[in-house]
Amino acid sequence: MDIETFDEQGWPPVTSKAHILLIEDDAETADEIIRDMSDRGYMISHADTGRVGLERARDGRFDLLILDRMLPELDGLSVISQLRAEEVRVPVLFLSALNDVDERVRGLKAGGDDYLTKPFVLSELAARVEALLRRPAEPRTTRLRVGPLELDLISREAHRDGRPVELLPREFKLLEYLMRHPAQVITRAMLLEDVWNYRFSPQTNLVDVHIGKLRRKVDAPGDFPMIYNIRNVGFVLREPQ
Numbered sequence: 339m340d341i342e343t344f345d346e347q348g349w350p351p352v353t354s355k356a357h358i359l360l361i362e363d364d365a366e367t368a369d370e371i372i373r374d375m376s377d378r379g380y381m382i383s384h385a386d387t388g389r390v391g392l393e394r395a396r397d398g399r400f401d402l403l404i405l406d407r408m409l410p411e412l413d414g415l416s417v418i419s420q421l422r423a424e425e426v427r428v429p430v431l432f433l434s435a436l437n438d439v440d441e442r443v444r445g446l447k448a449g450g451d452d453y454l455t456k457p458f459v460l461s462e463l464a465a466r467v468e469a470l471l472r473r474p475a476e477p478r479t480t481r482l483r484v485g486p487l488e489l490d491l492i493s494r495e496a497h498r499d500g501r502p503v504e505l506l507p508r509e510f511k512l513l514e515y516l517m518r519h520p521a522q523v524i525t526r527a528m529l530l531e532d533v534w535n536y537r538f539s540p541q542t543n544l545v546d547v548h549i550g551k552l553r554r555k556v557d558a559p560g561d562f563p564m565i566y567n568i569r570n571v572g573f574v575l576r577e578p579q
Contacts, residue, residue, distance in 0.1 A: 357383070360382055363387065367406075388413055395417070404463075404467070406432075406433045407441070422448070424518045429473065430451050435455070451470055452470060494510060496513060516575040523571055523572050549573055564577070
């Protein structure tokens, strides 16, 4: 079977085939889908928890997501809501044993493109996948902007009011995360999980140190501040007042 594995940097290999990410915790269902999709010529990756699936989906290398509604760690609705909030527009096909109308509506309103109830036949799944892949692709966001602050995700450059902001790789990733959640309070635990990929909260001032360095670069002397420390909670990026 043509099951993709990730390289040391977490990137899948380059392929000319349509690349599908399956986020499904039921091993038997996942094996059946992987076997069938591989036989049809697709490159397929698999994650068995919502949190791992969300991290991989953020890479932007996938042509389609097949996403189970009920998942450990992070449910399917939360995964798609977070991806859509971050401007990840990859088509999403929901799978769910919850077949009432309200559940289907919730899945589609959260950002899903299609909804298939379990049990299903693999030929119908394949037909729905083909239909979604035939849709014209939406342009992907390559720039983030919050007020005078702009981040170019291709050139990996940051500017504030036209002034270059020189960032180290971790600082760039940290600023990108804040800019994808403007005016939203971000906790230290969220940053440790989503920027550093820690699955626990170590007793460390790692986040505060990096935020301090980032703030000094973004909020230069004379600038109105944009990065705020919310005491005992976390941080927030706001447009200058």
